[in-house]
Each structure stands twice: as C-alpha cells, then as structure tokens.
Amino acid sequence: MSLTDEELDRLADVVRLQPTKNGELQEAWGVEDGSAVHRYLEEHLKEYYYRDDDSLIRATAEANDLVDVEPGIEADAVAKGAAPDTIRVPELEARVFAVVAGPDERSQSVVSVLEALREAYDVDPEVGEVRRALRSLERKNVVEVVYRTVPTFRLAVDRDAVEVEVAE
Numbered sequence: 537m538s539l540t541d542e543e544l545d546r547l548a549d550v551v552r553l554q555p556t557k558n559g560e561l562q563e564a565w566g567v568e569d570g571s572a573v574h575r576y577l578e579e580h581l582k583e584y585y586y587r588d589d590d591s592l593i594r595a596t597a598e599a600n601d602l603v604d605v606e607p608g609i610e611a612d613a614v615a616k617g618a619a620p621d622t623i624r625v626p627e628l629e630a631r632v633f634a635v636v637a638g639p640d641e642r643s644q645s646v647v648s649v650l651e652a653l654r655e656a657y658d659v660d661p662e663v664g665e666v667r668r669a670l671r672s673l674e675r676k677n678v679v680e681v682v683y684r685t686v687p688t689f690r691l692a693v694d695r696d697a698v699e700v701e702v703a704e
Contacts, residue, residue, distance in 0.1 A: 539602070543580050547595070548603040550577075550585055552624065552703055555592035555675045560668070592675060605703075619677045619693040624703045631657055632669040633700050636679060636689055643681075643688035646670065 539547065549564045550556065558570035567573060577585055577593070584599035625633070635652035637644045644652070650666045653659055670689045673679035680692040 539580075544603060546576065547581055547584055547599055548605045550581065550593060551595040551600055551603050552605045553672075554594045555588065555590075556672075557592060560672065561593070563668075590675075619698060621697075622699040622701060623673075623676050623678060624701045625672070625676075626669075627702050628661055628665060629669045629672055630700045630702045631659070632666065633673060633678065633691075633695070633698075636670070636673075636691055638695060639680075639691045639693060641690060643684070643690040645686055645688050649689065 546561075546565060549561060553560055553564065558573040561573045561577075562568075562570055565573065565576075567576070581599075584596050584602070585593055586596060588594055623629075623633075631653055632649060635656050636649050646663055646667045649670065650661065650663055653661065653666065670679055674681060674689070678691065678693055678698055679689050682688045682690065
C-alpha cells in the first residue's frame with residue numbers, strides 16, 4: 537500500500553511519539569478531538585499501528601522502516617517494563633526529565649515541576665503541558681507516579697542512565 541505525504545508525516549508522528557495516546561496525536565496533528573485521531577488511524581494507517589495491553593498506540597516494525605525518524609523509545613525495553621537507554625522527546629519533555637525529582641528524592645507535584653522549569657529554564661509552559669510531559673515520560677518508563685494527596689512524580693531511573701535526545 538502506497539501512502540500519501542500526509543499519511544507518511546502522520547505515521548512519522550506515531551513512530552516518534554510512541555507509546556502515545558489519541559490526545560498527543562490530536563495535538564501533533566491539530567485535529568478536532570481524539571475521535572478524529574482514531575478515525576484517521578483506522579482509515580489510513582491501520583496496517584502500521586497497534587494498541588498495546590495498556591491501549592497505548594505503537595508503530596509496527598514496518599512503520600518504523602517506512603519513515604525516516606527515530607522511534608521515541610526502544611520498543612523492546614519498554615515492552616518488557618524496563619527503562620530504555622535512549623528516549624527521543626520534545627524539548628519540554630527533555631527539560632522536565634532534567635528537573636523532576638530523582639529516584640531517591642521526594643516526588644513532586646505537577647506545579648512543583650512547573651516551578652522547577654521556570655527557575656531552571658526561564659520558561660512558563662501551561663500546567664497541562666507539564667502534566668502531559670510527565671505522563672508521556674511515565675509511559676516511557678523513566679518517570680514514576682507516587683500517589684499522595686495528588687499524583688506526584690519522580691524519576692524511575694537514575695538521570696544519567698538514560699540518554700535524552702530532543703526530537704525536532
């Protein structure tokens with residue numbers, strides 16, 4: 537099956553962002569809602585993606601070969617519940633990874649991570665963006681959630697155990 541340029545671009549997003557959710561693809565593609573993402577995947581990319589046991593969207597090996605982008609994670613490591621050696625993430629996720637509490641530190645709320653970003657990088661992202669970045673890093677097995685009064689976050693691995701590459 538031959539893919540159009542738009543289909544290849546969107547498939548590259550699936551590969552780059554995996555494991556991902558409809559909401560992340562919705563944001564990347566600028567579509568109306570998660571239902572539009574699901575429809576597009578089913579109508580245009582059905583052969584090139586699947587949902588894992590946690591309903592996260594992942595690219596098939598064939599999809600990885602079709603597009604010229606690095607996968608967001610090393611699929612085998614994460615599928616086995618381990619942390620990958622390398623993650624390729626947007627700049628905000630790389631910055632969140634750099635400032636979130638380490639594995640032996642007290643976990644931080646989303647707002648606390650936001651404050652750390654403001655201090656370290658002189659940026660002011662939306663709270664929702666920080667939350668999405670933390671959840672994306674959680675799905676990559678490099679951040680864990682600790683439930684207290686509110687969900688809090690900290691690294692699941694030593695910071696220097698994972699190479700972080702910023703995806704363009």
